[in-house]
Amino acid sequence: MPWPARCARPNNDLTGLRTLHLQAHSQIAVLAPEHPLAVRDGGELTHLVTTHRAVALLPDSAVGQFPRSLPCIPVADAEPIVSVLAWLPDTESPALSAFLRHSRALAERLETIAVTSPVQ
Helix, strand or coil: CCCCEEEEECCCCCCCCEEEEEEEECEEEEECCCCHHHHCCCECHHHHHHHCCEEEEEEHHHHHHCCCCCCEEEECCCCCEEEEEEECCCCCCHHHHHHHHHHHHHHHHHHHHHHHCCCC
16 A cells, blocks of 8 residues: 655655645755855845855755754745655555554644744
């Protein structure tokens, strides 16, 4: 039996699949330490692309996974990344139903935490 896959909007084409929204994340840019925006609190995607100096654009949940020597700044004009579970519409089983029920409950809990405790 195929299980749901964790995917991201807008990065993945989810046409024809059933989906469960898990969590939305703002995007950050992981920069080279010498990047001119490394000393700012935020940037714009267009500037990062035109300077060809962004190391990576990632969800803000990745902030703690990099050495402190690599600046991570929020990108104000980047579309949020939405984590979703995706599965084939004709897939049904008690195990899948239970997995989706628990995933939905966790997503609702994470959404509550995100609203009441913003990431610093």
